[in-house]
Amino acid sequence: MFRHVVTFRWNAESTPAQREALGAALATLPAAIGEIRRYHFGPDAGINPGNFEFAVVADFDDVAGYLVYRDHPEHGRIIGELIAPYVETRAAVQFELSD
């Protein structure tokens, strides 16, 4: 399988309402994008100082499945409306998932 990991730090424009709307919007993606095998996201638990603030981890059968997700219009809408305007820093990795 193939895993996509992304974490964010929010900028000063970020609000509780935006973060709530983002969670609700992301929760619709597994039903909208059939290539998603597992999908988890959430705010940082606040245990460790210096952490980023939000993570998304998405699993696919293969790279092709990930690319469908990456380029899916509904995903793009969420990025454009609920993520991009509020991102201070972003860190992403995609990697082969052994098992």
Add this chain to the structure above:
Amino acid sequence: MFRHVVTFRWNAESTPAQREALGAALATLPAAIGEIRRYHFGPDAGINPGNFEFAVVADFDDVAGYLVYRDHPEHGRIIGELIAPYVETRAAVQFELSD
């Protein structure tokens, strides 16, 4: 469950030998730390420019399990010898894993 996500960019001191040794060392942790439920890591696949270079995703029953991992001496040894000297940037998030 509870998920720990961390991604790294390596600095100029990083070498292929260090990255290989790191993978081999991390692979020993699930057997060494019983609290680990799922453990995956790997180098970035090189699909997207601007990505970080390496990811680790570890799942635990709860926060307490994660803390055992975070503070485990063998984990600390690996961080001290094979990660910390080679990190340019680090991004981590821990979050509650719905299911």
